C-alpha cells in the first residue's frame with residue numbers, strides 16, 4: 542500500500558527534526574537539531590528565532606537523513622509533516638517544506654498532528670514487541686502539554702483530563718527558575734534533587750485525592766516561591782528541589798491511577814513528553830501500572846521529547862489507513878487531538 546519509505550518532518554517548537562522510516566516502521570535514519578543555544582540567552586523559546594532557525598536547518602537535516610537512509614526523495618512513499626499544534630512560524634516552515642517536496646516528487650502528503658505523533662509512538666514495532674495495542678492510556682507530560690488520553694484507535698482519542706493551569710514541564714521550568722537554575726529547568730532540578738531531603742519542606746499536593754484526572758500546578762509553584770526566602774545553603778535548595786519533585790511524582794501517579802479507572806481494557810500505560818525523562822516520575826508511574834497489572838511503556842528519551850520519528854510513524858499509520866491531506870491544508874497553531 543505504501544510504496545516506499547516515509548519522510549517525517551518536525552518543527553513545531555524548538556527542535557528541528559527529520560527522519561526516514563521504512564513502511565514497516567523500521568527507523569532508517571533520524572536527526573534532531575535542538576535550538577537550546579539560540580533560546581537560552583532569553584530563558585525560553587522565542588518564536589521568531591525558532592522559525593528562522595527551522596528554515597535555516599530543515600533542508601540540510603532532510604538531505605542528511607535521506608542520504609543516510611540511502612533513499613532518493615523521488616522514491617519516498619510519502620511525506621509526513623507536523624502541521625500543528627505549536628508555534629505558527631515553525632509550523633508554516635515545516636508544512637510548506639513538506640508540501641514542496643510532495644509537489645516536486647508527486648508524493649502523498651500527510652499533515653500530522655504533533656500530539657498524535659506522541660500518542661502513537663508506543664505503536665512503533667521496534668519499541669514494544671509488535672507495538673502497543675489499542676486501547677492504552679497515554680500520559681502526555683511535556684513543557685507545553687499535560688494530559689491523560691485514552692488512545693482507542695487511529696484518530697480515536699478521548700481526553701480524560703488535562704491541566705487547569707500550567708503543564709507539568711512548565712511547572713518544572715518555572716520552579717527551577719525561581720530556584721536560580723538554568724533553563725530548561727527540568728533536568729537541572731532533577732540533578733539538584735538527587736542530594737536533597739524530600740521531607741524537609743512540606744509542599745501542597747494539588748488535586749491529589751480528587752476525582753477525575755485533571756492537573757493543576759500553579760499552587761505548587763506559588764508554594765515554591767514562598768519557600769525560596771527560607772533557603773540559605775546549597776543543601777536547602779536541594780531539599781526544596783527534592784520536595785517539589787516528590788510532590789509532582791505523587792500527583793502524576795494519583796492522576797494516572799484515576800485515568801486508568803476511567804478506561805476499559807487498557808493494555809498499557811504509555812508516557813510521552815520531556816518530563817517522562819524524570820526518573821522519580823517514571824518510578825511513581827511504574828508503581829501505578831504494576832498495581833493494575835499493566836506494562837509501563839516509556840520510550841527512550843529521544844522518542845519522548847520532540848522528534849521526527851514519531852511524525853513519520855503517525856504518517857505511516859495514516860497512509861496505511863488511506864488518509865492523506867491536500868496541499869492546501871493550513872497549519873493550525875491550536876489543534877486539539
Ligand code: KG4
Nearest residue numbers: 683684685710725727728814815816819846
Ligand atoms: O517534550 P519536550 O521536549 O518539549 C515540549 O514541551 O514539547 O518537553 C520539555 C519539557 C521541559 O519543560 C523540560 O524542563 C522537561 O520537559 N524535562 C524534564 C526533564 N527533562 C526534560 N522535567 C523533569 N525532569 C527531567 N529530567
Ligand code: ZN
Nearest residue numbers: 659683846847
Ligand atoms: Zn512534543
